Each structure stands twice: as structure tokens, then as C-alpha cells.
Amino acid sequence: MTSGSDFLQLDAAAVPADGKSDWLARRLRRAMADGRLTVGSRLPPTRVLAAELRVSRGVVAEAYRRLTEDGHVEGRRRGGTVVVATPPPPATTPTGPPPEPVGAFSGEPGNDVFDALRAAPARIDLTPGRPDLTAFPRTAWLRAERALLTGLSADELGYGDPRGTPQLRRAVANWLARTRGMRADPADILIVAGIAQALTLLHPVLRADGIDAVAVEDPGSLGTRQHLHHGGLATPPVPLDPDGIRIDALRATGARAVLLTPAHQFPMGMVTGGERRRELLRWARDGGLILEDDYDAEHRYDRPPVPALRSLLADDQVCYLGSVSKLLAPALRIGWMVPPRRHLAPLVDAKRFTDLGNAALPQLVLARLLESGTLERHLRLLRDRHRRRRDAMITALATHLPAATVHGTAAGLHLTITYDTPDIPDTALAATALTHGVKCHPLSWHRQLPGSPGLVLGYAASPAGVITEGVAALGRALRELT
Structure with a gap:
């Protein structure tokens, strides 16, 4: 140096x-x-x-x-x-025709749409669901790993319980009790390779239970919908209102299961309110099953904590899903599910015959971070950083896209904007933004029903200056189309 x-x-x-x-x-x-x-x-x-x-x-x-x-x-x-993070290189004036946008922007998004968008070159990435990977606690992870390997017995390097290591299941049970207000027996927790694998394991179990459709929020996660379709399950859409999913519309689908993001709805950001939760309880008592995707509930800024639905409803009415993908890193591929007990045995069988269980060493390291309080300290650091970045995005939107309506700012790693220019499809706006060097999701990707055009914008992974530059580019892209 x-x-x-x-x-x-x-x-x-x-x-x-x-x-x-x-x-x-x-x-x-x-x-x-x-x-x-x-x-x-x-x-x-x-x-x-x-x-x-x-x-x-x-x-x-x-x-x-x-x-x-x-x-x-x-x-x-x-x-x-x-x-720990570098700003994007300065924009250059293109000398030739603009690059071709990702093909999914011109038609229905295919199964590989997220892979294609990740591979698309761009100076600024505002796609949702990306945590701040520069904040990964490398030192704490290495320290825990070294301590673990020093005392690890030879037997612990062999095949283990397909449900996951007992240490991590106990640590997750304690974490859920402290942070999500729910009580779970470690014996009822199944460690999985993220929520994506949890859904894959659920497909045959649900079909064996006579469930051939899982209702979904609309708008709701395209990726989740694709996973359910891959498992042969229909996804009837259910519209939202300010309190979350509409129960009258849910009943009208006739579906016996529904997948919800009640703590921070993706992508619109509302919290399922108290009265709506009571309506869900009545729906579930009539034989319904709720799949609760608690994908980023820990990340909240301007509102008090919201308990998990599983903490309020009977254990046999909710299958709870969570992971560390948004808290630490997707690359760890560690998540958990707390299913109804009637589904636990077939899910354990499905996990056993899929991969014999997740890799044990990362599970044991994560258990140490959970039990030592390291993860809670890390979460406090992330909240402060994400709050500043969210504020930077809100300020930039007010400056560069003042006519847009901003949704879901109180929590999470993303926010959503809608705009009242229906003759400009959001796929066209996202494609034009990509030619300006900015990646984001068109809101229509996450819809099955008609609705306002918009964009879903992630802010957790980018410094404030980069966010401001990216939003300014979005404003230029919209003006270019008007």
C-alpha cells in the first residue's frame, strides 16, 4: 500500500x-x-x-x-x-445502437427470467431481494467456524438427521420465539435449502392431501408462482386492499391453500391487519391451509414488530417458511419450515430422498451465531444502513419521479412505485432503464390481474449515492418514453 x-x-x-x-x-x-x-x-x-x-x-x-x-x-x-463497495463507473455516451434489452421485457417472463436479468450488464442494480452482501459478517463467521472445527467430533462429520442438526433447530426455535413471537418445538422444525426448496418439498405433500391449487396474493412474487407451477399447482390470484389479501376473493377461488407474505407483503409492502388476520383465522378453521412466507420480516424501520401468523393461529393451519437469504446471504442456502404436524413426516421423507439433509457445517456455524447474539447485533447494523439507503431512494424518487406513488417504505429491502401513465407499459420502462444502465423489476411481472404499471426497486445492496444516480436514470428513462 x-x-x-x-x-x-x-x-x-x-x-x-x-x-x-x-x-x-x-x-x-x-x-x-x-x-x-x-x-x-x-x-x-x-x-x-x-x-x-x-x-x-x-x-x-x-x-x-x-x-x-x-x-x-x-x-x-x-x-x-x-x-467495501464501489460506486458505478461514470456513464458514457453510447456510440452505437442501444443494447438489446432482456428478452423477458417483451413478453411473458420465462422460468429463466431472473437468471437472464442477473446476467444482463448494468452499472446499477436496483432489483429487489438483494441484501447488502458487503455486510456479511465474515470475521464472526470465520471465528465461529474455527471454534466449531476445533471441538468437532469425528462422528459429527458423518450423515445426520435429514431434518437438520439439533443445534440449529434449537437455535431457530429460540430465534423465532424472540423475534417472531412464535413457539415451535425443535423436533417440528425442518432445515431446508431456502424457501425455494421448502416449496419444492411441499408440492407432492400438498397434492397427496388433495390440494391442487394454492391461491396467491396479486400482485405477488413471480418467483414463488413459478415454483408452484413447476410443482403442478395452480395459482389463482387474489386481489389486495390496504389490509392485505381480500378474504371474500380468497373464498371465491375455492382453493384450500393460500401463500401469504403477511408481515411485509411482496411487492406492495402492506402488513396484514388485525381484523384481516381474524378473517384469515375463520377461513383456516373451515379447512384452509396458510403457507406463511416470512421472507424479510426482520427488516423494519418505521413500525413496530408484527407477530408471525403462526403465533396466532393453530399449528395445523399454518406452514411457516423462513430463511437467512435476506439476513445474511442467499449463497448459504439455509432456511427452515415449521409445517403442520400432519405434514411433517412426509416432508422429512421428501427431504431425506432429495439430499439427505443440508450440509451440517454451515448449520452448526449459523447455530453459534444465533445463540451468541451475533446475528441480532448484525441485524441492528443492517437496519441502520438500510434505513439510510431507503431514505435516499425516497428522496431521489421525490426529485426525479415526483408523480409516482411510493408503496411499502416501512420495512423490507425494497419499495414499489406505481405511475398513472398506462400507455407506457412498465416492461418498456424497465427495458429503457436497462439501456441507461439500471436493472429493476417491472411490477407487471408480479401480477396476474390487471393493475397500475410500476417498478419494484431494491435499495439494500447499493450505497446512497448509487441509489440516487439510479433513480435519476429511471426518471430520464420515463421522460424518454413520454
């Missing part, structure tokens, strides 16, 4: 008389954007850089503070100040 005036070729003579911290922060951001400072790079100590640039140490500290607030750098005590 170089330092002082050699660092990034900074010249003490170029430091302006006023706005020194602004100047230094801009130079550092530019170096991150053009690749001179990559993720993992260490910045010089404040006293060293201040001495070389012949400025006060407070000037350098203030520049580092601004970069920290933007989410670009992070202080790591003895590790110094480290780059």
Missing part, C-alpha cells in the same frame, strides 16, 4: 483552499469507480494522509466519514479503513 502524495497520485499542491473534505471524498470515489481502489483496498491512516497532503487530520477524517455514510468504506479497528 502506498501512502501520502503517492497514494492515488494525490498532490498536496492541488488541495483547494476551501472544501478540502469534498475534494478528497470526490477523488476517492473516482478512484473506486474507475478501478484504482477495489473492494478490500485499505485507505491510508488519517494521520498519514493528512501529513502528506498538509491538511488537518479532521479534513481526512471527514472525507472518510462521508464515504462511510455512503456505504463505500468501513472502519475495521486494527484493520484500518477498508473499501
Whole structure:
């Protein structure tokens, strides 16, 4: 690592008389954007850089503070100040025809639509469901893993219980009691490879129970709907109102099961209200089964916690689904389900014959993080960071898309906007945004019923400055289409 005036070729003579911290922060951001400072790079100590640039140490500290607030750098005590996220490179004027948008923007989205969108090149990714992967607690994970391996017996490296390790099932039971208000016996918890696998395991179990359709919220998750279709289950859509899913419309479908996101509806963001929960209870008592997808309930900012439906309804009426994909990282592929007891044995069989159970070592590490309180501390850090990024997106939307209506800001990792220009399809807007270097989801992907066009925008994974730039590009894309 170089330092002082050699660092990034900074010249003490170029430091302006006023706005020194602004100047230094801009130079550092530019170096991150053009690749001179990559993720993992260490910045010089404040006293060293201040001495070389012949400025006060407070000037350098203030520049580092601004970069920290933007989410670009992070202080790591003895590790110094480290780059954890880089801003996008500056936009360039295209010299040829605009790139072809992802094909799914021109027609019904196929099963590979999310893979195709992830692979599409873009400077700024505002797709929903992406946690801040730069915040993954690597040090805590490694520490727990080393401690675990030191004391791990040889027998624990063999085949285990297909339901998951007893340690993680106990830790998850305690976590759900503390954070979701629900009591679950560890023996009734099944560890799975995320909510996607939970749904796959449920397909044959539901069909064996005479269920051939699972009603879904509309709008509701396209990915979830695709998983249910893949399992041969119909997905009759049920419209929403400000309190969540409409029970009269649910009854009208005739479906005996429904999949809900009651703590933070995807993608519109409302919470299923108290009276609506009582109506759901009456519907379930008539023989209905609720699949409760609690995909990001931990991430809340401006509202009190909402208990899980499973904590309020009888155990045999709710199949609870959760994971660490939005809390830690999707790559871990660790989730859990708490099914009705009548379905537990066939689900354990399905898990046994699918993969003999999840990998045990990551389960044991996660159990240590849950039991030590590390995960709760991590969650508090994420809430503060996500709140700032959400606020940046709301501010940018008010500036660049002032006519849009914003939905679902009180919790989660995304928000949704709708706009009153029905002659501009949201797929066209998303496709045009991609030509401007910004990825997002058109709201119509998540609809089966007619409704207002809109966009679903994730904010958790991008620093505030990147979010502002991305929303500005969305505004330009919309103006280009009008």
C-alpha cells in the first residue's frame, strides 16, 4: 500500500483552499469507480494522509466519514479503513445502437427470467431481494467456524438427521420465539435449502392431501408462482386492499391453500391487519391451509414488530417458511419450515430422498451465531444502513419521479412505485432503464390481474449515492418514453 502524495497520485499542491473534505471524498470515489481502489483496498491512516497532503487530520477524517455514510468504506479497528463497495463507473455516451434489452421485457417472463436479468450488464442494480452482501459478517463467521472445527467430533462429520442438526433447530426455535413471537418445538422444525426448496418439498405433500391449487396474493412474487407451477399447482390470484389479501376473493377461488407474505407483503409492502388476520383465522378453521412466507420480516424501520401468523393461529393451519437469504446471504442456502404436524413426516421423507439433509457445517456455524447474539447485533447494523439507503431512494424518487406513488417504505429491502401513465407499459420502462444502465423489476411481472404499471426497486445492496444516480436514470428513462 502506498501512502501520502503517492497514494492515488494525490498532490498536496492541488488541495483547494476551501472544501478540502469534498475534494478528497470526490477523488476517492473516482478512484473506486474507475478501478484504482477495489473492494478490500485499505485507505491510508488519517494521520498519514493528512501529513502528506498538509491538511488537518479532521479534513481526512471527514472525507472518510462521508464515504462511510455512503456505504463505500468501513472502519475495521486494527484493520484500518477498508473499501467495501464501489460506486458505478461514470456513464458514457453510447456510440452505437442501444443494447438489446432482456428478452423477458417483451413478453411473458420465462422460468429463466431472473437468471437472464442477473446476467444482463448494468452499472446499477436496483432489483429487489438483494441484501447488502458487503455486510456479511465474515470475521464472526470465520471465528465461529474455527471454534466449531476445533471441538468437532469425528462422528459429527458423518450423515445426520435429514431434518437438520439439533443445534440449529434449537437455535431457530429460540430465534423465532424472540423475534417472531412464535413457539415451535425443535423436533417440528425442518432445515431446508431456502424457501425455494421448502416449496419444492411441499408440492407432492400438498397434492397427496388433495390440494391442487394454492391461491396467491396479486400482485405477488413471480418467483414463488413459478415454483408452484413447476410443482403442478395452480395459482389463482387474489386481489389486495390496504389490509392485505381480500378474504371474500380468497373464498371465491375455492382453493384450500393460500401463500401469504403477511408481515411485509411482496411487492406492495402492506402488513396484514388485525381484523384481516381474524378473517384469515375463520377461513383456516373451515379447512384452509396458510403457507406463511416470512421472507424479510426482520427488516423494519418505521413500525413496530408484527407477530408471525403462526403465533396466532393453530399449528395445523399454518406452514411457516423462513430463511437467512435476506439476513445474511442467499449463497448459504439455509432456511427452515415449521409445517403442520400432519405434514411433517412426509416432508422429512421428501427431504431425506432429495439430499439427505443440508450440509451440517454451515448449520452448526449459523447455530453459534444465533445463540451468541451475533446475528441480532448484525441485524441492528443492517437496519441502520438500510434505513439510510431507503431514505435516499425516497428522496431521489421525490426529485426525479415526483408523480409516482411510493408503496411499502416501512420495512423490507425494497419499495414499489406505481405511475398513472398506462400507455407506457412498465416492461418498456424497465427495458429503457436497462439501456441507461439500471436493472429493476417491472411490477407487471408480479401480477396476474390487471393493475397500475410500476417498478419494484431494491435499495439494500447499493450505497446512497448509487441509489440516487439510479433513480435519476429511471426518471430520464420515463421522460424518454413520454
